[in-house]
Structure formats: structure tokens, C-alpha cells
Amino acid sequence: MASHILIAFFLFSSIQPFLAQSRTLKSENQDQFKSFQNLEGAGKGSTVEGLSKVKQYLKNLGYYPTETNLVTDHFDEVMESALKTYQNYYRLKVTGKLDSDTIKEMMIPRCGVPDNINHPTKQSHHKPGKFNMVQVIDEKVLKSVCSKAFKKWADVSQFTFEEAPAGSKSDIVIGFYSGDHGDRYPFDGPRNTLAHAFAPEDGRFHYDADENWSTNPDADQVDLETVAIHEIGHLLGLGHSQDKNAIMYRAIPYGTTKRHLSQDDIDGIHALYSSESK
Missing domain, CATH: 1.10.101.10 (PGBD-like superfamily/PGBD)
Known part of the structure; x- marks a missing residue:
């Protein structure tokens, strides 16, 4: 994997599909938890x-x-x-x-990446088109949040990150999706899977559009930056940690803000890229 990574943000221009589908999926998902x-x-x-x-x-x-x-x-x-x-x-x-x-x-909201056990679910390397992609927050807000999240990992590794020019090829693509969005890992609406990302060098990072996202979350909202830092860890090759203080711990409860890497996270990225770590 190259140490300099280009990032693209894909956002759909209309917010209406998200608003309509979110109300439907919320009821279905709450019934599943019940x-x-x-x-x-x-x-x-x-x-x-x-x-x-x-x-x-x-x-x-x-x-x-x-x-x-x-x-x-x-x-x-x-x-x-x-x-x-x-x-x-x-x-x-x-x-x-x-x-x-x-x-x-x-029932705790979590990342959708499979746990690290003996026969983990295989991730698809098929890259689908832009279907079920929806706008949830302002693009400038998303870019600002993700920029801060990428910097957390850049500060402790050899990686540098830069936004890809419009229309150019990128190493990482970030967007919001609803339901079945073509990667074999459909989202389930609110209150379960919050996001998922694929291991190197696939480069896809998907937020579940039907969650209630915020940059300053209350008890019923999910923090955009906390999830971004976690999923970027997966993009770089990290699995889930069993340290509840780690960014890479699988659960991210509503209202939680966790925006700093723990020593466990830092040790993990250094273990993966030890020969070139800072």
C-alpha cells in the first residue's frame, strides 16, 4: 500500500430518499431488536x-x-x-x-466489520456503482470531520492523506448508503450497524445513511468523527480490539465521543507497519 493516499467523497444531491427510507427502516429495525x-x-x-x-x-x-x-x-x-x-x-x-x-x-450499536475469529466473513472486492448513495450532512462538514480523523492516523504512522481532485482516481472512497447498496453487506437501518469499511487495498468506507449522525451528538445521535477514525483503522488494515478504551473497539454507543487513539490503537498500527512507523 502506498504511504500517500488519495480520498474521494461521493454524495448524492437529493436528501429526500434518506428522509423517506429512514422512517420506514427505523420501525422495522426496532421490531427486530424487540x-x-x-x-x-x-x-x-x-x-x-x-x-x-x-x-x-x-x-x-x-x-x-x-x-x-x-x-x-x-x-x-x-x-x-x-x-x-x-x-x-x-x-x-x-x-x-x-x-x-x-x-x-x-443490541449495542456497532461497526459492521466482522470480528477477528477463525473463519471471518470474506469481504467482497467487487466495486459497485453509486446506487443507494444519499446525502445526510453537508459535504464541507463531512470533509472537515474526515480530515481530522485521517490526521489522527497520519500522526502515528507513515501515511499521509490528501483529497483527490474531482473525477480523478482515488485510493479511498467515502459515502453514505442505505439498505442493500451492492457490496454484499446491506445496512439495517437505525440502531445496529453504524458503518463498515473494507481492508486494504479495497478502499471503501460506508456510513449507514439511516442513522442519526452529528458532529456534536446527544444521547440519540452518532458521532461522525468517532466512527470515521474507527473505520479508517479498518481501511489501514486493523481489526477490532478487545480494549474498550480503543478506537478500534467494535461498539460505538449513541452519544459517545471518542476522538483520540489509545495506546492499543497506536501499537496496532505500528505492528502492521513497524518498519516505516514514526
């Missing part, structure tokens, strides 16, 4: 409506092999194994059941 709560206590051998959604959640995060078919609501041995791995990864009591602590963990 269904997760209704599954509390489910374990191996049970068949309960809604278990297939939990299976899909775990698959999206890398706890099932990519080719696994998850169409049934039956809690089988494979699901129990996936759930135990998830519980162990997040240092929960390993029960193999959908207990209250596990469900609470699943």
Missing part, C-alpha cells in the same frame, strides 16, 4: 420464530462460515457453537443460550 428480546432463554433443541435473524446477525459478524444456509428458526448444534464463540469473544458467560447479557450485547 424480537431479539423475545428470544431470551432459547437454547439448543428449541425452535422459535426469529432465531434465523440471530443466526444472520452472527453470520454477518463472522461466526458462521460464509456458505452456511441460515433459513430455519431451529436452534441446532452449529448455532450453539457460534453463540458460544460469540460469548467467549465478548467475555460473556459461555452458556450457549440466548441469555439476557448476550442479547444486551447484541
Whole structure:
């Protein structure tokens, strides 16, 4: 990967599709979380409506092999194994059941990049066209936020970042998308996956347009810069950290502002690029 990286911002000119779709998806997504709560206590051998959604959640995060078919609501041995791995990864009591602590963990807003386990979900290298791209905030605001986020990583690595001239080729592309946007990792509306980015040298960084984004978040909003710093870490090759103080920790609760790299983040980028680190 080149140490000098060009960045492009793609924004759609109309805000109306976002406003209309956000209202629809919000209701659907809240219903999904309510269904997760209704599954509390489910374990191996049970068949309960809604278990297939939990299976899909775990698959999206890398706890099932990519080719696994998850169409049934039956809690089988494979699901129990996936759930135990998830519980162990997040240092929960390993029960193999959908207990209250596990469900609470699943309901925390998070980055959509799969967790670092034995069979992570493979990321697509297909680069789609600009469909379902929407405008959420002013372009100047987004560029300012991302500029500050990139600087955090530039200050501790050999990388430098520059905005690509309009129409030119770039190494990184940043934009807002809704629902299924062509990269095999559809967004789910508010209150679950906030954003995702692809490992080097793919260069795509996608915000979920249906979240409530802000540069000064209240309890019901997501901080643009906090998420930008996190996703840039993925663009540079970092996975999720298990240090809750790290930028690269997978969860980013509403109202949280975390805009400084921890020592764990710095150690991670130095480990990846040790020969040329500052």
C-alpha cells in the first residue's frame, strides 16, 4: 500500500430518499431488536420464530462460515457453537443460550466489520456503482470531520492523506448508503450497524445513511468523527480490539465521543507497519 493516499467523497444531491427510507427502516429495525428480546432463554433443541435473524446477525459478524444456509428458526448444534464463540469473544458467560447479557450485547450499536475469529466473513472486492448513495450532512462538514480523523492516523504512522481532485482516481472512497447498496453487506437501518469499511487495498468506507449522525451528538445521535477514525483503522488494515478504551473497539454507543487513539490503537498500527512507523 502506498504511504500517500488519495480520498474521494461521493454524495448524492437529493436528501429526500434518506428522509423517506429512514422512517420506514427505523420501525422495522426496532421490531427486530424487540424480537431479539423475545428470544431470551432459547437454547439448543428449541425452535422459535426469529432465531434465523440471530443466526444472520452472527453470520454477518463472522461466526458462521460464509456458505452456511441460515433459513430455519431451529436452534441446532452449529448455532450453539457460534453463540458460544460469540460469548467467549465478548467475555460473556459461555452458556450457549440466548441469555439476557448476550442479547444486551447484541443490541449495542456497532461497526459492521466482522470480528477477528477463525473463519471471518470474506469481504467482497467487487466495486459497485453509486446506487443507494444519499446525502445526510453537508459535504464541507463531512470533509472537515474526515480530515481530522485521517490526521489522527497520519500522526502515528507513515501515511499521509490528501483529497483527490474531482473525477480523478482515488485510493479511498467515502459515502453514505442505505439498505442493500451492492457490496454484499446491506445496512439495517437505525440502531445496529453504524458503518463498515473494507481492508486494504479495497478502499471503501460506508456510513449507514439511516442513522442519526452529528458532529456534536446527544444521547440519540452518532458521532461522525468517532466512527470515521474507527473505520479508517479498518481501511489501514486493523481489526477490532478487545480494549474498550480503543478506537478500534467494535461498539460505538449513541452519544459517545471518542476522538483520540489509545495506546492499543497506536501499537496496532505500528505492528502492521513497524518498519516505516514514526
